[in-house]
Amino acid sequence: MIAVEAVSLGRSYEPRRRSTPIRALDDFSIQIEKGEIHGLLGPNGAGKTTFIKILSTLLLPTKGSAFVLGRDVTRELRFVRSSIGIVLGGDKGLHSQLSARETLVYWAALYGVPSHESKSRVAALLERVGLTERADAWVETYSRGMKQRLHLARGLIANAPVLFLDEPTIGMDPLAALDFRKLIAGLRDEGRTILLTTHDMAEAEAVCDRVSLIDHGKLIAVETPATLGRLLSQFERVDFGASAVIAEAVRSIDGVTQVSVLPQPDSYRAEVADRPTLSAVLAQLVSAGVTSVRTSPPSLEEVYIHLIGDRGLKV
Amino acid sequence: MNHWHVFRVALLVGTRDFRLFWNWRTWLFGWMARILTSAASWVLVGELVGDAGRLNYLLIGNASIAGVGTFAVAAAAWERWDGTYSLLVAAPSSMAPAMMGRMAIWIFHWVASSLCTFAVLLTVFGWHLPFPALLVIPLGVTLLALSTYSLSLLLGAWIGLMPALRNISINILTTAILVLSGAIVPVSFWPRWVRAIAEVFPATHALAGIRSALAGGSAWLVGQEFALEVAVALGWLSLALLSVDRIAEAGRANGSIHLS
Amino acid sequence: MIARTQLRQSWRNVEDLLPVIVMPLLTFASMAIFLDAGRLDLIGHALTACTLITVGQMGFFVGSELVSADRRNQLLELMVAAPTAYGITLAIRVAVITALGLLGVAEGWLIVRVIFGVRVLVAHPGVLLLTLLSSVVAASGTAILFSALFGLARTTRTFQHAMNGPFYLLGGVLVPITFLPRWLQIFSPFTFFYWSAGLLRDSFRAGEVDRLWLRLGIVAAFGVLFGAIGIAVVSRMLYRLRRDGALGLT
Numbered sequence: 001m002i003a004v005e006a007v008s009l010g011r012s013y014e015p016r017r018r019s020t021p022i023r024a025l026d027d028f029s030i031q032i033e034k035g036e037i038h039g040l041l042g043p044n045g046a047g048k049t050t051f052i053k054i055l056s057t058l059l060l061p062t063k064g065s066a067f068v069l070g071r072d073v074t075r076e077l078r079f080v081r082s083s084i085g086i087v088l089g090g091d092k093g094l095h096s097q098l099s100a101r102e103t104l105v106y107w108a109a110l111y112g113v114p115s116h117e118s119k120s121r122v123a124a125l126l127e128r129v130g131l132t133e134r135a136d137a138w139v140e141t142y143s144r145g146m147k148q149r150l151h152l153a154r155g156l157i158a159n160a161p162v163l164f165l166d167e168p169t170i171g172m173d174p175l176a177a178l179d180f181r182k183l184i185a186g187l188r189d190e191g192r193t194i195l196l197t198t199h200d201m202a203e204a205e206a207v208c209d210r211v212s213l214i215d216h217g218k219l220i221a222v223e224t225p226a227t228l229g230r231l232l233s234q235f236e237r238v239d240f241g242a243s244a245v246i247a248e249a250v251r252s253i254d255g256v257t258q259v260s261v262l263p264q265p266d267s268y269r270a271e272v273a274d275r276p277t278l279s280a281v282l283a284q285l286v287s288a289g290v291t292s293v294r295t296s297p298p299s300l301e302e303v304y305i306h307l308i309g310d311r312g313l314k315v
Numbered sequence: 316m317n318h319w320h321v322f323r324v325a326l327l328v329g330t331r332d333f334r335l336f337w338n339w340r341t342w343l344f345g346w347m348a349r350i351l352t353s354a355a356s357w358v359l360v361g362e363l364v365g366d367a368g369r370l371n372y373l374l375i376g377n378a379s380i381a382g383v384g385t386f387a388v389a390a391a392a393w394e395r396w397d398g399t400y401s402l403l404v405a406a407p408s409s410m411a412p413a414m415m416g417r418m419a420i421w422i423f424h425w426v427a428s429s430l431c432t433f434a435v436l437l438t439v440f441g442w443h444l445p446f447p448a449l450l451v452i453p454l455g456v457t458l459l460a461l462s463t464y465s466l467s468l469l470l471g472a473w474i475g476l477m478p479a480l481r482n483i484s485i486n487i488l489t490t491a492i493l494v495l496s497g498a499i500v501p502v503s504f505w506p507r508w509v510r511a512i513a514e515v516f517p518a519t520h521a522l523a524g525i526r527s528a529l530a531g532g533s534a535w536l537v538g539q540e541f542a543l544e545v546a547v548a549l550g551w552l553s554l555a556l557l558s559v560d561r562i563a564e565a566g567r568a569n570g571s572i573h574l575s
Numbered sequence: 576m577i578a579r580t581q582l583r584q585s586w587r588n589v590e591d592l593l594p595v596i597v598m599p600l601l602t603f604a605s606m607a608i609f610l611d612a613g614r615l616d617l618i619g620h621a622l623t624a625c626t627l628i629t630v631g632q633m634g635f636f637v638g639s640e641l642v643s644a645d646r647r648n649q650l651l652e653l654m655v656a657a658p659t660a661y662g663i664t665l666a667i668r669v670a671v672i673t674a675l676g677l678l679g680v681a682e683g684w685l686i687v688r689v690i691f692g693v694r695v696l697v698a699h700p701g702v703l704l705l706t707l708l709s710s711v712v713a714a715s716g717t718a719i720l721f722s723a724l725f726g727l728a729r730t731t732r733t734f735q736h737a738m739n740g741p742f743y744l745l746g747g748v749l750v751p752i753t754f755l756p757r758w759l760q761i762f763s764p765f766t767f768f769y770w771s772a773g774l775l776r777d778s779f780r781a782g783e784v785d786r787l788w789l790r791l792g793i794v795a796a797f798g799v800l801f802g803a804i805g806i807a808v809v810s811r812m813l814y815r816l817r818r819d820g821a822l823g824l825t
Binding site: 011013049052058059060078082084086090091092093094095097098102105107109110111112114115118166 | 317321327331397398401403406408413567568
Binding site: 348349350351352353355356357359360362363364365366369373479480482483486487490493494499500501504505 | 589590593596597600601603604605607608609610611612614617620739740741743744749750751754755
C-alpha cells in the first residue's frame with residue numbers, strides 16, 4: 001500500500017527583480033510504501049524541504065498532486081494534518097520557556113488528544129525518548145540531543161501513521177545521533193511510514209529502506225542504499241596499492257572506465273564496466289605482484305557526489 | 316479539539332514571554348516611567364494651549380489608553396521566531412486558541428498600565444474624582460483593553476504572515492487609538508469618514524463612557540457606551556476568529572511558511 | 576564605505592526605519608489638539624516634537640542597538656579583529672542611522688501641509704538647518720555612549736525604555752519646560768533636547784534668534800563630548816573583554 005505519493009509535482013517561485021521563476025520542484029514523482037523508512041538526499045536547495053512542506057500542507061504546489069494515505073494534501077487538509085507528525089531538526093520549533101511536559105500537553109491539545117488520555121500519553125512518550133527525568137525543566141536548558149528527542153516526542157503525540165523528519169540529526173554529536181537513529185528504527189517496527197531528509201550518508205545507509213536522490217527539484221534516483229551503489233558501478237571497484245607504472249597498465253585494460261588516485265600514498269582505484277574486465281584487472285595486479293588489493297561497492301556518499309555532480313560551492 | 320486546553324497552555328507561554336521582557340522592577344521603573352512621561356507630555360499640552368478643561372480632557376483620555384495596544388500583536392511574530400508557527404498551521408485544529416492564549420497576558424499589562432497612570436496623574440495634577448465615578452474607570456479600561464485585544468488578534472493573524480511589520484503595526488495601532496478614540500480631541504473634530512471608523516474602533520465608546528461617568532452622566536448613558544464597546548470587541552473578535560486560519564492558509568500559496 | 580554600507584543595510588531593514596515611519600505620526604495628535612483649540616501659532620511646536628523625537632528615537636533605539644546586534648550576530652569579534660578601530664566604525668554607523676531621522680521632518684511636514692492643509696512658515700531657514708544638523712550630531716554622540724553601555728557594559732534595558740519619555744519631557748520637545756515644576760526645570764539644560772527644541776521653535780518664529788551660536792555650539796558640544804566618551808568606553812570595554820577572554824570566534 002502507498003502511504004505517500006507525488007505525481008508530477010511542481011513548485012515554482014517568482015523572485016522579485018528576476019524574470020525566470022525558480023523551480024524548487026520539477027515534475028517530481030515518487031511513491032513511498034507504508035511502513036517504509038524513506039530517505040530523501042540532496043544538496044541544499046535541491047527541493048527536499050519544499051517537498052516536505054507540500055506534504056505537510058504548508059505549501060501549495062504549482063503543478064501536479066501529492067497524497068498522504070490516499071488523500072490529496074491540497075484539499076483534504078484536516079485528514080492529512082491529523083495523519084502526519086512533523087519532526088524538525090535544530091533549536092527551532094519549540095517554545096523555550098515551556099518544559100517538555102508542558103510542550104507535549106500543548107501539542108496534544110492541538111492534535112485533539114482527549115484530555116483523559118493526554119497525561120498518560122505524554123508520560124509514555126517522555127519515557128520512550130528518555131526525557132522523564134528532565135520533563136519539568138524548561139526547554140531552553142536542554143542540550144541539542146534532548147531538544148531533538150523532544151521534537152520526536154512532539155511528532156508522535158498524535159500517534160500519526162506517517163512521520164516527516166526534516167534533517168533531525170543536524171548539529172548532533174555522533175553518539176546522540178546514533179541514539180536517535182535507534183529511536184527511528186524502533187518506529188518502523190510499529191508500522192509507521194517515515195520520510196526522512198538528511199545530508200548524513202551514514203544515517204541514510206543505516207536507517208533507510210530506500211533512498212531518493214533529488215537535485216534541482218528533480219528526482220535523480222530511487223533505490224535501496226545497497227543497490228544505489230550499482231548506479232555508479234555495476235560491479236565492484238578495485239582498490240590497490242602499487243606504483244604509478246602499474247596503475248597506468250591497469251588503465252590501459254579495455255573496459256576500465258577510470259583509474260583514480262586515492263589519498264593514501266601509492267594507492268589507486270580502478271572502476272570497471274563488466275565482470276570480464278574485473279577479472280582482467282585482478283589478473284594484471286596479481287601478475288605484477290601486487291598484494292594490497294580490495295574490492296568494494298561504491299558508498300552512498302560516492303553515489304551522491306557522482307550523481308549530483310560537481311556542484312561544489314555553486315548555489 | 317480541546318481549545319480551552321490549548322488556550323491555557325498558550326497563556327502560559329505568553330506569561331513567560333512577559334517575564335522575558337519585564338520583572339516588577341523594570342516594569343515599574345522602566346515601562347511605567349516611559350508611559351507616565353508620555354501621558355504627562357500630552358496632558359501638559361492642555362496647559363500649553365491655555366485651557367484648563369482641555370487639560371482634564373487630555374488627562375482622562377491619555378490615562379485611559381496608556382500602554383494599550385503594545386506588544387500583543389508581536390506574539391504572532393514570536394511564534395515565527397520560535398519556529399512553531401509552521402507547526403501550528405500544520406496542526407489539525409484552529410490556530411486561534413493558540414494565538415489568543417499567547418496574546419491574552421497583555422490585556423493585564425494594558426489595564427495595569429492605564430490604572431497606574433490614572434493613579435499617578437490624578438495625584439500629580441491634584442484632581443480628586445468622586446468615588447462612585449472612580450469605580451467606572453477600571454471597568455471602562457478593561458472593556459477597551461478587550462476590544463483592543465480583539466483587533467490585535469486580527470492584526471496578529473496578518474503579522475504571522477509578515478512578521479517584519481510587527482512593530483510598525485503596533486505603533487500604527489497605538490497612534491490610531493490615540494488619535495481616533497477621542498483621547499486627545501473629540502471624535503467630532505474629524506471628518507465624517509474618520510468618525511465612522513472611530514465608531515467601530517477600540518476604545519472610542521469605553522472612553523466616552525468613562526468621560527460620561529466622570530461628568531456625572533446617567534448610568535444608562537454610561538451603560539450604553541460600554542455596551543457599544545462590548546459590541547466593538549465582539550465584532551473584531553468574530554472577524555479575527557473567521558480570519559485567523561484563512562490568513563494563515565494564504566501563506567501556503569505564497570510559500571512564506573517556513574519549516575523552522 | 577562604512578557609511579554607505581550602513582545606509583544600504585538600514586534602508587533595507589524596516590526595523591531600522593521604524594522611528595522614521597511611525598514617530599512623525601504623532602504629529603497627527605499634536606496638530607489635532609492645536610487646531611481644535613484654535614492655536615495655529617503652535618504648529619512650530621508640533622514640528623519641533625516630530626523632528627526631535629524621530630531623530631532621538633533613531634539614535635536611542637536603533638543606533639544604540641548596534642553593539643548588541645553585532646554581538647548577537649557574532650560580528651563584533653570579526654570587526655574588532657579588523658584594522659579599523661571598532662569605536663570609529665561604530666561612530667560612523669550611528670551617525671548614519673541618526674541622520675536618517677531627518678526624513679521624519681519631511682513626513683511631519685507633509686502631514687501638516689497635506690493632511691491638515693496648514694502652511695508652515697519658517698522664519699529662519701538657516702537656523703532650522705543648522706539646528707537639525709547639530710541635533711543629529713548630539714543624538715549620535717549620545718547614542719554612541721548608550722550603544723557602548725547596552726552592548727558591552729550590560730547596562731540594564733530598563734534604562735533604555737525609561738529614558739525615552741523623561742528625556743523628551745525634560746527637554747521640552749513638545750511642551751516648553753516652563754510648564755514643568757521648577758525643581759524639574761533645573762535638569763533640562765543637561766539634555767541637548769532642551770537647546771535643540773528652543774532653537775527649532777525659534778526658527779519658526781519671526782524675530783531675532785537669541786544667542787544663536789552659543790546655543791548651537793552647546794548642542795554640538797553634547798554630541799562631541801558624549802561621542803568621545805562613548806568611543807573611550809567602547810575601547811575600554813573591548814580591552815576588558817580581550818583581557819578576560821570574553822571575545823571568541825564561535
